[in-house]
Amino acid sequence: MTDIRDRAAMSGIEQLRAMLETSRQPPIGETLGFSLVEVEEGRAVFEGNPDHRVYNPIGSVHGGYAATLLDSACGIAVHSKLAPGQGYTTLELKISYVRGMTVDTGVVRAEGTVISMGRRVAFAEAKLTDAAGRILATATSTLLVISS
Numbered sequence: 424m425t426d427i428r429d430r431a432a433m434s435g436i437e438q439l440r441a442m443l444e445t446s447r448q449p450p451i452g453e454t455l456g457f458s459l460v461e462v463e464e465g466r467a468v469f470e471g472n473p474d475h476r477v478y479n480p481i482g483s484v485h486g487g488y489a490a491t492l493l494d495s496a497c498g499i500a501v502h503s504k505l506a507p508g509q510g511y512t513t514l515e516l517k518i519s520y521v522r523g524m525t526v527d528t529g530v531v532r533a534e535g536t537v538i539s540m541g542r543r544v545a546f547a548e549a550k551l552t553d554a555a556g557r558i559l560a561t562a563t564s565t566l567l568v569i570s571s
Contacts, residue, residue, distance in 0.1 A: 431571075435505030436464050449495065457492055457533075459499060465537040467499035472530050484524035489531075489551050493518060493562035496535025497547035501566050504540045508571045511545065515565040522559045529554050543568055 430438050439462045442448070452458050457471025469492055479485040494516050501511050524531065535549035545568055551560040 432507050434507055435502045435509070436462070439467075439499065439503055449499075451491065451495065455488060455491060457495075459495075462499065462503055464503050465500060465540075467496050467503060467535045469496050469499075469533045470530055471533075473524050473528060474526050482525075484526075484528070486518070486520060489520065489524070489560040490516065490518050490562070492531065492533035492551055493535070493549045493560060494564065496533040496549040497562060497564035498535075498566065500535035500537050500547050500549070501540065501545045501568075504537055504545070505568070510569040510571065511566045512569065513564055514544075514567050517563050519561045520559075521561070522553075522557060524553075524559060528559070531559060541568070 443462060448458050455477060457469050459467065460470045461468035471492060473484045473488055477484050477488040494513060498513060531551055531553055533549055533551045535547055538546040538548055545566045547564045547566065549562045550558055552558055
């Protein structure tokens with residue numbers, strides 16, 4: 424496993440590739456049942472299979488599940504473009520819900536891409552689709568790039 428001091432000297436894409444090579448996942452994915460499955464510079468893909476644990480009181484998948492997947496896809500896409508010593512945080516996330524989800528939806532895929540990467544601010548977008556490629560939700564995100 425990569426030591427925290429080693430990670431600080433790595434670029435974002437190097438950190439993410441090391442994470443995937445060691446089968447490590449962001450802890451939020453363990454909680455909500457989704458995983459980072461692909462990463463390249465400026466792009467990240469998560470997959471999940473929503474179940475009853477993420478249901479709301481009206482009997483469908485809570486919108487926060489989609490929002491978390493989309494926020495993760497946008498954030499990790501930006502993470503993939505960071506230089507050593509940089510970090511980021513989400514400043515704004517706008518979600519558009521297109522289609523509801525249930526356990527019958529099956530595997531969903533959130534693909535995030537960087538639109539613009541500046542020294543202090545990054546812009547990303549993501550889409551959440553089902554196995555048939557139907558759009559379930561979309562997002563745009565503004566992220567603050569932090570240098571240590």
